[in-house]
Amino acid sequence: xxxxxxxxxxxxxxxxxxxxxxxxxxxxxxxxxxxxxxxxxxxxxxxxxxxxxxxxxxxxxxxxxxxxxxxxxxxxxxxxxxxxxxxxxxxxxxxxxxxxxxxxxxxxxxxxxxxxxxxxxxxxxxxxxxxxxxxxxxxxxxxxxxxxxxxxxxxxxxxxxxxxxxxxxxxxxxxxxxx
Numbered sequence: 229x230x231x232x233x234x235x236x237x238x239x240x241x242x243x244x245x246x247x248x249x250x251x252x253x254x255x256x257x258x259x260x261x262x263x264x265x266x267x268x269x270x271x272x273x274x275x276x277x278x279x280x281x282x283x284x285x286x287x288x289x290x291x292x293x294x295x296x297x298x299x300x301x302x303x304x305x306x307x308x309x310x311x312x313x314x315x316x317x318x319x320x321x322x323x324x325x326x327x328x329x330x331x332x333x334x335x336x337x338x339x340x341x342x343x344x345x346x347x348x349x350x351x352x353x354x355x356x357x358x359x360x361x362x363x364x365x366x367x368x369x370x371x372x373x374x375x376x377x378x379x380x381x382x383x384x385x386x387x388x389x390x391x392x393x394x395x396x397x398x399x400x401x402x403x404x405x406x407x
Contacts, residue, residue, distance in 0.1 A: 265336035268313045272333045273341070273351045275310040276319060279331055280362055282307055283321075287364050288372045293329055297321045320359070327366070332359040 282300045287293055294300055297309050297318060311318055312333065320332035334357045341352040351360065 262337070266339075269335045269337050269339050269353075271313045272319075272335060273339065273353075275313075276331045276333060276360065277348075277351065278310065279319065279321070283329060283331075283362075284364055284369050287327075288369055291371050293323050293326065293364075294321075295323075320357075322359070324361075327364045329362055330359040331362065332357060334358075 279297065279300070283294060286300060300307055301309055309318070314336075315334075320330075322330040322332070324330060333353075335353050335355055338355055339351070339353045341349040
């Protein structure tokens with residue numbers, strides 16, 4: 229074989245291998261555009277989870293659902309309402325009853341509920357606008373009561389809320405035992 233033929237064959241083989249690697253990568257991972265869409269949807273799920281927690285905290289503090297998401301803005305608690313990562317528009321929030329609400333977002337990809345914290349199927353969604361129904365359980369999320377004596381505080385132990393029999397006040401340098 230002539231050196232030019234060997235170089236030509238090596239060159240063609242290298243090109244085929246590079247092309248095959250690119251194709252396998254695109255098939256396995258998806259296109260960069262699809263990956264960006266998936267990441268935006270993951271951010272939407274995380275935003276909705278944060279909003280859900282803020283709505284529950286609002287309810288615990290005020291014993292009513294917020295009238296709108298802007299009611300949650302609170303600089304002292306560092307609460308800033310997130311917006312859609314692509315459109316920068318607000319997520320949709322709908323109150324259905326004194327303890328029920330919906331959070332809605334428009335998704336670009338189908339999602340199985342995976343988020344930064346792991347898998348949570350309650351956030352699984354299809355492509356398009358999806359609303360998630362949520363109900364606050366007052367037994368699991370009891371209202372805060374700042375007017376009560378600290379001795380009336382309850383703590384969640386062994387799957388139920390229990391009355392504290394004595395205040396938990398650690399001495400300097402001590403830690404409070406946690407079950």
